[in-house]
Amino acid sequence: MKDFDLLPGEECVKETGGDCWETPGTFRSQVPGKYLFTNQRIIFVGNGVIEKLRVKFEISYSEIQSVTPYRVVFFSTGILIRMKNGDSYRLSLRKRDQYIAMIQNYMEGTA
Numbered sequence: 001m002k003d004f005d006l007l008p009g010e011e012c013v014k015e016t017g018g019d020c021w022e023t024p025g026t027f028r029s030q031v032p033g034k035y036l037f038t039n040q041r042i043i044f045v046g047n048g049v050i051e052k053l054r055v056k057f058e059i060s061y062s063e064i065q066s067v068t069p070y071r072v073v074f075f076s077t078g079i080l081i082r083m084k085n086g087d088s089y090r091l092s093l094r095k096r097d098q099y100i101a102m103i104q105n106y107m108e109g110t111a
Contacts, residue, residue, distance in 0.1 A: 004036070013039055018034075019033070023089055030092075039106065041059055041061060044056065065082045067080070067107070068080045
């Protein structure tokens with residue numbers, strides 16, 4: 001993903017399309033984009049015509065407090081991530097159970 005550089009020792013594990021429904025300090029709304037899962041963090045870059053308005057964020061596995069599934073409207077694709085600092089993110093990905101397991105493994109340092 002061209003919007004982020006990998007850190008020393010960081011490797012890309014999976015790249016996939018998905019939606020973001022909530023980031024800290026924003027209203028809940030659907031933002032489609034791309035997720036990059038590395039061995040150190042989750043990176044999201046939203047699709048958008050104007051660069052300044054495009055949603056971008058990264059989540060370090062070491063800062064995650066909990067990861068739980070939730071329903072997005074009628075679909076079982078949601079992943080709620082609560083951070084140790086109280087922030088929360090709502091991600092939406094197909095095959096969410098696979099991503100929840102991967103995130104939990106990296107949180108525990110066993111991946």
